[in-house]
Amino acid sequence: MTETTDKTIQAPEYAETERVDGRTVFTVPAERLHDAARYLRDVAGCDFLIDIVGMDWGDSLGAFYHMSPTDRPAEVITLKTATTDRETPHLESVCDVWEVAQTYEREVHDFFGIVFTGNPDMRRLFLRESWQGYPLRKDYDADPALNPLHKESEPLSDMDVVPYFTLEDGRLVGHMRQMYEEDEYIVNFGPQHPAMHGVLHLRVSLDGEVIRSVDPNLGYIHRGIEKMCESYAYPQILHLTERLDYLSGNINRHAFCLCCEKALQIEAPQRAVYVRTIMDELTRIASHLLGWGSMCMDMGSITAFVYGMRDREKVMDIFEDTAGGRLMTSYYTIGGLASDIHPDFCRKVKEFIPYMRKMLREHHMLFTGNPIAAGRMKKTGRLTLDDAISLGATGPSGRASGWSNDIRKIAPYAAYDKVDFEVPMRTGGDTFDRYMVRLDEIEQSLRIIEQLIDNIPEGPYAEKMRPIIKLPEGEYFQRVENARGQFGVHISSRGDKTPYRVKFRSPCLPLVGALKHITPGSKVADLIMIGGSLDYVIPCMDR
């Protein structure tokens, strides 16, 4: 466990301080939001903005800003603010404090209609331009007649003209700015592009072969999961969590289970904790194998893809035996597991470990040592440490830039405090480092599994739960480390059997911000490779 620091953050005089769910929550009035953000960033050292959770409290709209200081990464500090104006709600932007806020604020704007003054880009993030209403508001009208299904693409006028807002004498004033100059050469990548790993739409401005700017256009797989959660009971939400980032399905589900268990103040039995940890690491291996394979395929190596998928099938077999599902296992429940492990589970996992080690060497021989591949990957798409933190690029992508941000180490959950493992770190921050960190993580995951597989304790696999689970009133936030970075779950409960608000912190959304940041100056052919090395999953960022 990390040592607790006695350094407590001095609250600014305009803030109300409370301690909720292990977090320090500062409530500030809307007009002091920017001052508080600046203070927390510069004086208190909270340089990593984890997430912005937009909220509709009925009488007021507002947001939670979860942040963390990188020198005390286990700590989570929350800034809370609200505005009572429901007609033209506006808050001050903090995108000059944390760069990642620019994307998060667009998301809050899309869902709640809150305008952020000072954010240079106030387009909708996910929904189409002509969408009526703000879906996560409690008074949203979901009548399909308001938003009928279009069979023709609407022209993307918002791609050329970008709205932004300023505050003049307390009044909200809207402006427009041109996105591109007249003679700029724009190429569309996606949404249907074979190397986009899904339906991401990038507008790339080119100067010959060199990228000038990248403008990601999201929402082609926005499924409205967070709104659906508000009408679902807690066990029903579990199956949606898996479908966010389907490659880390188990880990996402784990996060939601942990968050509910924390709220209910129960603990899963030790047997379940061990099995969950093993299954999480198997998921991570499967995800990295696929990420490795598809990244190599983006660079032209079909063999690597077939090798990666071949080894991944072994993990799928283990999942299938125990849980019945391959990709979506639906195995964890609140309070434990859905069923006990298969009698062959331990044997198969033990067989898999030496097999995977052998294959990992083969993977390195196949691709890592290839001078052409290495030559392309080295020194391209460099993400510096400061940028990684400011952009919130967690996970292997951040660790390749030298940012130690592994939740398994800094705030251990499940059985991670009982095992000995290293967090692979690199400092170059280029594509090659990101590639290597993933392969090194497979080795570490095997080490974790090795230490746990012989020690799975006997006993029950699940806590006895009531059929209807009601979380006590309050705000709960839980982070876990999924294969792409920090996955967070924020549950706001009012004591009902359904949550009042659920927010998932996607590790992939900041990664696409990082892509926007690091690609200018690279060749257009490297765009795909850099995207592959960031290894984002589009449904996770769109939710």
Next chain:
Amino acid sequence: MEIKRKTRIRNMRYEDFNDNESLEKYVEELRAGGVNIFVGSINDIINWGRSNSVWPLTFATSCCGIEFMCVGAARADFARFGWEVTRNSPRQADVIFVCGTIVQKMAPVLKRLYDQMAEPKYVMAVGSCAICGGPFRDSYHVVQGVGEIIPVDVYVPGCPPRPDAMLYGMMQLERKIKLQNFFKLPDQPSIPPQSGAEERPDTENKQIQS
């Protein structure tokens, strides 16, 4: 391939032709001489070829896409069925696997991709999202099944379907192709018009008649 000795062409039965005997004798002679020959209709041969080289479009929006990749990888290996040439351009593809959820913003893109494909073209709705919205049926932004946008030939249920299920779906489509008359392909079934959505006159989508 199934060898039809008694070929029936259009409405004429085998017995109605005059020169069956000489043809049969000729075939016997050739076979005796060691030549491999069978008698059938051109349609059967074309369909045999078509059904064994169906080229899918590389298209996936979410989870089912991963299982689609598994079908393409070593274990399930749809190359055995002649399906392995995944095309990146809809112009070259015969079938579109709708793998994953289709949302409101993606629907026009999918429709355009379908329109860009050359006839004859087929659609497989893979997974419960593509069939009916699946787990996202209550969502404000999810299309309740791709059948609302494009006509579907084969539905493969599952969330996501196993690779074996997808292979079974492929074989069903092969069967469907083999039963078609290539020279008289039916018009693509049109989608019933929806309330609230305007229907575009389907000019590009007209069938090329032989």
